[in-house]
Amino acid sequence: GTMGFGLPAAMGVQTACPDSLVIDIDGDGSFQMNIQELGTLTCEKLPVKILLLNNQHLGMVVQWEDRFMSGRRAHTYLGPVDHPEALGEGDGTMPMETFPNFVKIAEGYGIKARQVRSRAEYPAALAEMLAYDGPYLLDVICPYQEHVLPMIPSGRTVREIITK
Structure with a gap:
């Protein structure tokens, strides 16, 4: 879908179906396109859950850079320009400090938030999110090297789709 559409769409679904569990599964780059809607989420008391897949990059653009531009980066890394990831030279490890701090941003809007850095933490964190009112x-x-296929x-057609 269109970048930035996830959260506003989830809010619309929650408004139309107030008794349903609504989860916005969003990337960090897309989420920032309409991050101000966290204010609306709070003001309207909408219990939307946001599962943010944070790879510190504009993921689809990085995928294009890797596949068609020999991994050359054009400011798609969401972090300091002196990090190796900014040049496409990262080793895949996740940085200890993420940029921006989405937990603090959410908390600034009065929204409960948590960051997960390992698969081991994920099941309990997901259960906590789903149980929250x-x-x-x-x-x-998430590692940024994961491509979305x-x-x-x-300039190509569906007959030339890339699956691997």
């Missing part, structure tokens, strides 16, 4: 942001730190290259 109000809005909740679960910031899941299938994809259709620019």
Whole structure:
């Protein structure tokens, strides 16, 4: 879908179906396109859950850079420019400090939030999010090397879809 559409769409679904569990599964780059909607989420008391897949990159753009531009980066890393990831030279380890701090941002809007940095932490954190009555942001730190497939290259047709 369109970048930034996840949270506003989830809020619309929650408004239309107030008794349903609504989860916005979003990437960190997309989420920042409409991050101000956290204010609306709080003001309207919408219990939307946000599962944020945070790879510190504009994921789909990085995928294009890796596949078609020899991994050259054009400011797609969401962090300091002196980090190796900014040049496409990261080793895949997750940084100890993430940028921005989505937990603090959510808490600034009065939304409960938690960050998960390992698979071992994830089941308990997910259960906590799902059991919580109000809005909740679960910031899941992910390796940026994971590509999203299938994809259709620019100027190509569905017959030329990339699946691997």
